[in-house]
Amino acid sequence: MLSWFRKQGRGKAPSSVEAIQLRARDCHSHVLPGVDDGSRTLDESLDMLRLLQDEGVHRVIATSHIYPGRFPNERETLQPVFDTLVESASAAGLTIELELGAEHYLDDSLGPRVESGQHIEFGPERYVLFETHTFDQVPTSLFTTVATMRDRGLTPLMAHVERYQYLSGAEGWEVIEDLRAIGVKFQVNRTIGKINVPGEGRRGRMLEKLARAGYIDEVGSDLHRATPEGRPYAMPNGK
Template sequence: MISLFRRKTKSYGNVLPITVDMHSHLLPGIDDGCKSFDESIGLIKELIALGYKKLICTPHIMGDFYRNTPEIILGKLDQLNDIIKQLGLDIELGAAAEYYLDESFMERINKTEQLLCFGKEKYVLFETSYMNASPHLENVIFMLQSLGYTPVLAHPERYVYLFENYKQKLHELHKKGVLFQVNINSLSGYYSRPSKKIAEYLIDEELVSFLGTDMHGQRHFDFLLKSRETNYYKKALSQQLLNNKLL
């Protein structure tokens, strides 16, 4: 006898898979991501097996911790692309950066230095302190936009300072023209329960522009497999994500 109480599986119709990842730390040896070319290639092969066609590497640029420059990042990208070509891997590899909102980032903006960005809309991926809201956030958003960039806030679901009254704060940021990139692994509770809750809220409100792996290593990939099976991942795929427009 078929149970009347069997849980129904939610259906979101024919959804297209994500073929472009725009947040990863696959360039080895320059931040807290991959440590070697072997590790990078191993993860790239696994992402190819999941259907990814393009990977945009976004190493940290953060004050005195990760003092990366366009020259360092693009040089490492060239090295990794050479290996990919030698191995005959079917993947397009690009690079931008994940900028930390600190004094050095503000100096770059004030000096109108060319920022590492991606897409025709000149998307700039940035993050903030996890614990404390920056008093310069609104000014940075305005300045980026005035310079022709489109600000993309990395993993807004993870910022502790947004946990209280997050609904109002996130809507306010979105109205200012900030796009949101949610980490796929947030959907399986990898980071924290509050992060999972906020990620789900952003999807419910259709405020997510990008889903990213934020891939740092094998552990992230292992959880990615679980996260891709969640209903909220499938729900996000049914929305107007911008990932595949970067192909």
């Protein structure tokens, strides 16, 4: 695994042919057991942490889904699971550090959630990681919600930016520029095998454009399973 992991300087945009590599901090993972479509057991979580540690990750943010109607998590449900995983990882001799975050689904409830302080932020950046639907219409509450985050001193971090149809093409790029202009940061998923290869396919072309523009702020594993690809067999919404 170490053979393909190479630490890369922050802010350094890879060329069109370079893979997107994990960095020392993995900002997107589903390592908490039994709370979403990620890890299913504590043992599986420990295997996932071991995998990331062996790949050179020093700190992993546990970003379980908070997705109304699908994964109705709250800080109160995630914190005890997180605390147990931290204790178990230490007992297992793992040195990788853990921090609690969340992957918020953006719908009309996210703005009020942030206003009432019910979101989960992480890092010195006060990141709020959020995902949206993947279709070709810009989500109606996208700009108002990120404005609410900015008003509260938070940093909106858009998850796997390469994935959204409404950001592809020339019109989509204008949306990207508008989001940058109001302080949105971008997280992309790493290249792994034939997945997310810059320049290849719609997602790969988006990764290449983002890299060339210097718009890749964070890289995530989006790890769901204790395998290098890390995906569950069936993803919600065909993801």
